[in-house]
Amino acid sequence: MPSAESGGIKMCIHPDDPPFSLFGLPRVVSTQSDAQAIIDAVPSPSNGLTLCAGSYGARGDNDLVCMANAFADRIYFVHLRNVIREADGSFFESEHLCGDNDMVGLIQALLKAETKSGISIPMRPDHGHLLADEIGADGVKPWLFVSRTNERFG
Ligand SMILES: [Mn+2]
Known part of the structure; x- marks a missing residue:
């Protein structure tokens, strides 16, 4: 983190995807409290988060609006994706x-x-749907990074 600070780099950890254990493997960044623990562990402006709506949002106990407000000054990248949760947790x-x-x-x-x-804050509309007639069309990039000022990063 000191190297990131000296280089003016903002790190932004992506949450676990999916945000729950698979095959018994432990997870690290699945909830708001996990993200808070990471922020608290290293109180540096270079220590930030990727707010991946699809990953955090796969858990019903993560309130994305609450998280965006709680970490407003530490969200350095956003993945915009939505999910529908099923009763079995999938x-x-x-x-x-x-x-x-x-x-x-x-x-x-x-x-x-x-x-x-x-x-x-750079925001990427994750996993955009590509329509059949758009495939190969000039300028069609569902993964394109778009910021509020319409800067393009992808
Ligand atoms: Mn993501």
Whole structure:
């Protein structure tokens, strides 16, 4: 982290995907309290988070709007993806506005964070749906990074 600080680099850890144990393997970053523990462990502005809506949002006990507000000054990258959770704890990817997570509320919280900090947070619309007639079309990149100021990173 000191090297990141000296280089002006902001680290942003991605949550576990999926945010629960598979094959008995332990997980590290699955909940808001996990993310808080990482932030608390190294109190540096270089120690930040990727708010992956799809990963954190796969758990019903993660409130994405609450997390965006709680970590407003430490979210350095956002993956916008929505999911629909099933009763057995599994989930599947959904359209951005048709899943179980409040994507509008999330964006509102992130825009508020940007306004407060004056810093644009890169946001990637994860796993965008590519329509058959768009394949190969010039400029179609579902993974394109888009920031509030329409800077393109991908
Ligand atoms: Mn992600």
